Amino acid sequence: MSRYFTEEHEWIDVEGDTATVGITDYAQEQLGDIVFVELPDVGTIVEQGGDAAVVESVKAASDVYAPISGEVTEANSALEDDPALVNTSPEEDGWFFKLTISDKSELEGLMDEKTYVVFVEGL
Amino acid sequence: MSDGNYSVTDDLSDTHPDDMPEQQVLPLDAWHRARGGRMVEFAGYQMPIQYTGEGGGIVAEHEWTRNHAGLFDVSHMGQLLVSGEGADAALEALLPIDLSTLKLGMQRYSLLLDENGGVLDDLMVSRWPRDVFLVVNGATKWDDIAHLREHLPDDVTLNHLQDRALLALQGPEAFAVLDRHATGEYPLSALTFMKFGLFTVAGVEMAVSRSGYTGEDGFEISLPAEDAEKIATLLCGEPEVKPIGLGARDSLRLEAGLPLYGHDLDTGTNPVSAGLMFALNKSRREAGGWMGHEAIAPVLASGPATKRVGLIVEGRLPAREGAPVFAGESQIGHVTSGGFSPTLGYPIAMAYIDAGHAADGTRVQIEVRSKRLDARVAPMPFVPHRYYRGEPR
Numbered sequence: 001m002s003r004y005f006t007e008e009h010e011w012i013d014v015e016g017d018t019a020t021v022g023i024t025d026y027a028q029e030q031l032g033d034i035v036f037v038e039l040p041d042v043g044t045i046v047e048q049g050g051d052a053a054v055v056e057s058v059k060a061a062s063d064v065y066a067p068i069s070g071e072v073t074e075a076n077s078a079l080e081d082d083p084a085l086v087n088t089s090p091e092e093d094g095w096f097f098k099l100t101i102s103d104k105s106e107l108e109g110l111m112d113e114k115t116y117v118v119f120v121e122g123l
Numbered sequence: 124m125s126d127g128n129y130s131v132t133d134d135l136s137d138t139h140p141d142d143m144p145e146q147q148v149l150p151l152d153a154w155h156r157a158r159g160g161r162m163v164e165f166a167g168y169q170m171p172i173q174y175t176g177e178g179g180g181i182v183a184e185h186e187w188t189r190n191h192a193g194l195f196d197v198s199h200m201g202q203l204l205v206s207g208e209g210a211d212a213a214l215e216a217l218l219p220i221d222l223s224t225l226k227l228g229m230q231r232y233s234l235l236l237d238e239n240g241g242v243l244d245d246l247m248v249s250r251w252p253r254d255v256f257l258v259v260n261g262a263t264k265w266d267d268i269a270h271l272r273e274h275l276p277d278d279v280t281l282n283h284l285q286d287r288a289l290l291a292l293q294g295p296e297a298f299a300v301l302d303r304h305a306t307g308e309y310p311l312s313a314l315t316f317m318k319f320g321l322f323t324v325a326g327v328e329m330a331v332s333r334s335g336y337t338g339e340d341g342f343e344i345s346l347p348a349e350d351a352e353k354i355a356t357l358l359c360g361e362p363e364v365k366p367i368g369l370g371a372r373d374s375l376r377l378e379a380g381l382p383l384y385g386h387d388l389d390t391g392t393n394p395v396s397a398g399l400m401f402a403l404n405k406s407r408r409e410a411g412g413w414m415g416h417e418a419i420a421p422v423l424a425s426g427p428a429t430k431r432v433g434l435i436v437e438g439r440l441p442a443r444e445g446a447p448v449f450a451g452e453s454q455i456g457h458v459t460s461g462g463f464s465p466t467l468g469y470p471i472a473m474a475y476i477d478a479g480h481a482a483d484g485t486r487v488q489i490e491v492r493s494k495r496l497d498a499r500v501a502p503m504p505f506v507p508h509r510y511y512r513g514e515p516r
Contacts, residue, residue, distance in 0.1 A: 032173060032370070033182040035463040035470075036439045038492070054492065056441050058181045058463050059172070059370050083439070 004067065004107055005116035011091060012067040014107065021067060022095040023055065023086065026120050031057040034086045039075035039097055046070060046099065048106050053096050055086065068106040070099035150288045150348040151196045151355055158359075158366055165369060166199045166261030173368040181370035185465045188337055188375055189506075192294035193367035194358050195336075201264030202287050202345055203257040203271070207279040210255055217274055218248070219394070219413045221404035225250045230317045230332050234394055234402045235259070235267060236415030240422070241390030242397065243270060245382070247343075249319045249332060256330070258289070258343070260384045274414075288351035293341030293375075295509065296363035301342055304357065305331070316340075316510040325357055333511060336372065338379025338504055340511045377471060378464050380433060380503025386444055387431060387459040387473050393419055396427040396475060429456060430481040433503040434489065436470040436496050439463070442489040448474050449488045449495065455480050458489060464505060471505050472498070 001015045009027035013020040028034065036056035046052045046066035053064040075097045079085055085094040101107075111119060147168050155162065159179060160171030173181050187193055205214060211222040220233045230249035237243050244267050247258040259267045264283075271281050292301060302311045307322035311331075314320055319332035329346040346354060358364050373383070382388050388397055393415075395403075407413060408423060436442050446458040456476030464471045472489070480487060483502050488495040 032180055033465075036441065038440065056463070058185075058374055058465065061441070061443060 003113055004110035005113065005119075006065070006067045006110055007119065008065050010064060010067045012107075012110070014101070014104075017101050017104075018073065018098060019068065019070065019101050020095050020098050021052070021064075023064060023090055024116070024120075025090045026123075028087050028090040028094075031055060031060075031062060033058045034083045037079040037083045037086060037096065039079065040072045042072055042074060044072040046072060048103075056083075064096060066099070067110060068099075069102045071102070072097050072099050074098040149196065149198045150351040151198065154352050154355055155196065155366070160366070160368060163369070168199045168261070170196070170199060171366070171368040173370045174366055178365055181368070181374060182465045184365065184367045184371035185374050187365050188294045188339065188367055188371060189466055190295065191365070192292055192296040192300055192341070192361075192363045193337075193371070194355060194364050195291040195293065195367050195372055196288070196351075196355070197261075197291050197336075197343070198288040198348070198351065199261030200289050201257075201259040201261065201267060202284040202289060203259065203264075203268070204251070204254045204282040204284060205257065205271075205275070205279060206254040206282070209276060210279050213275050213279045214248075214255060215407070215413060217271070217414050219403040219407050219416070220248060221406045222248075222250075222255070224404070224406075225255075227252060228318055228320055230319050230334060232399075232402055234399065235270065236394070236413070236419075237390055238414060238418065239390070240393045240415040240418035242384070242388045242392055242394065243267065243390060245384055245388055245399075245402075247332070247334065251330070256345075258345075262385055284345075286348050287345050288348045290344045290346070290351065290355060290358075291335050291337075291341060292344065292358060292364070293335045293337040293339045293367075294363075295340060297339070297341040298511065300358060300361045300363050301331070303361070307331075314342075315513040324354060327354055329354075336379070336381055337375040338381070338506060338508045338510075339375075340509055373460075374462055374465055377460055377462055377473070378466055378504065378506040379508060380473070380505060382431065382473065383460060392431075392475070393422055393427065395419060395422045396429050397431045427478055429475045430478050431459070431473060431475055432481050433501045433505060434458070434461075434472040434474050434487065434498045435501045435505070436461075436472060436489060436498045438496060439470065440491060440494075440496060441470040442472050442491050442496055442498070446472075447490045448476050448498075449490060450477075450480050450485075455487065466506050471501075473503075476500075 038054040052066040155171045159175040162169040163172045235243040244263045305322040327350040335341040448456040461472030485500040
């Protein structure tokens with residue numbers, strides 16, 4: 001399994017043709033207390049860089065973009081009852097949705113963990 | 124992920140009078156940064172939206188203020204002194220306030236209105252020994268000053284006290300903390316809600332009013348800018364006090380049902396729609412003689428077409444500023460402030476809606492990202508005020 005990162009602070013775990021998407025620890029820290037997560041319905045076709053979810057923190061609503069294109073196969077229902085999971089476990093239990101990857105070549109433009117860490121340090 | 128727009132950020136891209144300084148750094152700028160303040164642009168300054176580290180974060184800061192005491196730096200607000208023999212009459216021509224009943228040591232909420240009855244700003248007015256003291260919003264202070272200069276006669280002096288800072292100490296433990304340090308012309312316990320007096324803390328003389336913007340008991344403290352760090356450090360050294368950022372300030376005032384200028388009030392709203400009739404002092408409502416009266420008189424007579432109401436939103440998805448409000452298929456208004464209430468655990472909002480739908484309990488819907496959320500009109504404040512009016516403690 002490989003994990004990739006976007007400049008918009010999403011992470012994506014890739015296993016074969018399926019992927020799991022969430023936002024990074026840096027992102028949750030910037031957003032603050034998360035009170036609601038609006039997830040895509042199963043079957044939604046998302047496009048790389050397009051809107052996929054919305055995170056509502058106490059202070060604002062923020063869009064979450066799809067790191068790559070694909071069809072949503074599952075949304076994390078645990079976030080409905082406990083949106084704060086995104087704060088407490090952003091890169092594990094607080095995942096957003098899973099999708100079937102439509103074009104693996106899109107992964108080439110994403111960062112690996114090491115590159116992302118350097119990217120965040122530069123912010 | 125996109126960085127959302129901070130709901131408390133004011134856009135200052137409008138043109139400003141020439142006398143607005145280019146570089147504006149608040150007296151406590153470095154102090155906030157040293158304490159982990161996450162600085163954002165607000166009202167032309169860099170201000171802390173929240174603090175990082177233990178006890179930081181909007182919800183933690185919000186809850187701390189409701190349970191203990193929070194120190195807010197509101198030095199961006201404009202502190203103005205109006206002096207001269209004709210000061211009262213000149214101000215009464217601009218504000219719907221009865222200054223004859225504003226005695227020394229009293230403070231009152233008022234409104235700066237334009238010719239159309241629109242709200243230019245909301246402000247606090249207090250009677251100082253020789254002057255009338257105004258505290259106006261940071262984002263509007265330069266426009267307010269220009270407006271006042273234009274309309275005040277030459278023999279009335281307007282002083283912008285740019286060398287003063289303004290701190291707010293808010294919360295149920297605010298009194299205990301300030302009482303530990305303050306000496307004054309009378310005991311701090313005699314300073315009840317909307318009174319002001321001169322007190323000394325650690326050798327610094329300050330004008331203290333019992334008021335604030337959180338719905339809690341608390342104080343607003345005007346002091347020399349050069350002493351702000353010393354006093355902020357002293358107060359935050361007390362176990363009851365933590366510094367609180369703009370984020371919690373916004374969620375606290377929303378729960379308290381207090382309108383925020385630029386969001387819930389602007390030149391397109393009139394005081395009657397806004398539910399701020401109390402700011403139109405009784406003796407002056409009909410007599411008039413203040414800017415905006417001619418436009419507001421018919422609204423007073425026949426009632427406003429729209430009203431500012433509180434809304435409780437079902438579910439957890441917050442409805443924010445700009446969201447349209449519906450009754451069935453017809454749009455009846457829009458949200459002007461909204462967010463998740465940390466104290467209540469559900470989303471709340473303020474909206475202007477058609478007066479016919481404004482009764483408490485009326486069911487409405489709010490549209491958020493093409494979804495309709497059920498909501499109902501609710502009385503404000505959402506969280507009861509706990510002002511100290513002199514009842515037995």
